[in-house]
């Protein structure tokens with residue numbers, strides 16, 4: 001694929017998604033249109049953009065498996081605006097059957113009653129270009145209104161690396177809690193990714209302490225731009241997310257970041273040649289000594 005230019009205009013969309021999918025899609029549609037109007041060629045939606053705090057993930061996933069409503073929405077938006085669209089996460093029943101497998105899950109029953117948290121990336125022709133299922137599940141205690149999160153109650157762990165080829169280079173995909181696992185991003189780097197999208201629903205509490213540090217670290221150590229679209233605001237009585245959707249360049253500089261909670265779109269331009277020059281000047285990948293880790 002020949003890149004249309006050395007520069008890629010990207011946008012990260014911040015949302016305050018609710019438990020009403022129809023409302024969320026209407027809002028996402030407006031924000032994608034805004035991103036397109038601002039010149040974005042690749043747009044990233046946050047984790048759970050179509051459904052936050054949903055009652056029954058499995059039921060929603062079964063509905064999606066029958067109707068593909070959310071996937072059709074993404075395809076149509078990508079086609080309408082002629083852009084690459086990285087579609088947050090959508091609950092899916094069927095797992096990915098292709099791509100680089102990371103591990104074998106022996107404890108997961110063959111017919112899991114759970115769903116996968118899938119990121120679908122559509123190309124400007126409205127065709128599915130890749131899918132990634134969230135690998136690391138957020139089973140953790142946080143000092144907030146929720147207290148104990150237990151994502152693995154409803155979500156099954158993905159087993160494949162998230163890579164998508166675009167005309168500008170290879171896109172890596174990670175989701176939210178994945179950010180705390182540098183070894184996943186190192187595998188993306190070894191797979192030759194040039195830039196990374198991170199749809200997220202980072203909590204307010206943990207985001208305050210760790211969000212920008214984790215994003216900058218993943219960008220710096222892997223010498224890749226990172227496009228991070230977060231949920232940001234109050235979703236329900238006890239559920240609040242951190243926002244601060246942003247784009248970080250391969251040197252770790254914050255190119256753009258939304259400062260307030262609430263919906264929004266942030267834009268940035270990724271300089272692919274500058275990233276390549278940086279990797280030649282400071283070839284950290286070649287300098288690795290502990291390669292098995």
Ligand SMILES: O=C(O)CNC(=O)[C@H](CS)NC(=O)CCC(=O)C(=O)O
Pocket residue numbers: 047048051052053054137138149150151175176177180201202203206207
């Ligand atoms: O449940 C939904 O509807 C949307 N999904 C999420 O909110 C997910 C799983 S609970 N959140 C995270 O992974 C937050 C990670 C995080 O905040 C951290 O690593 O500190």
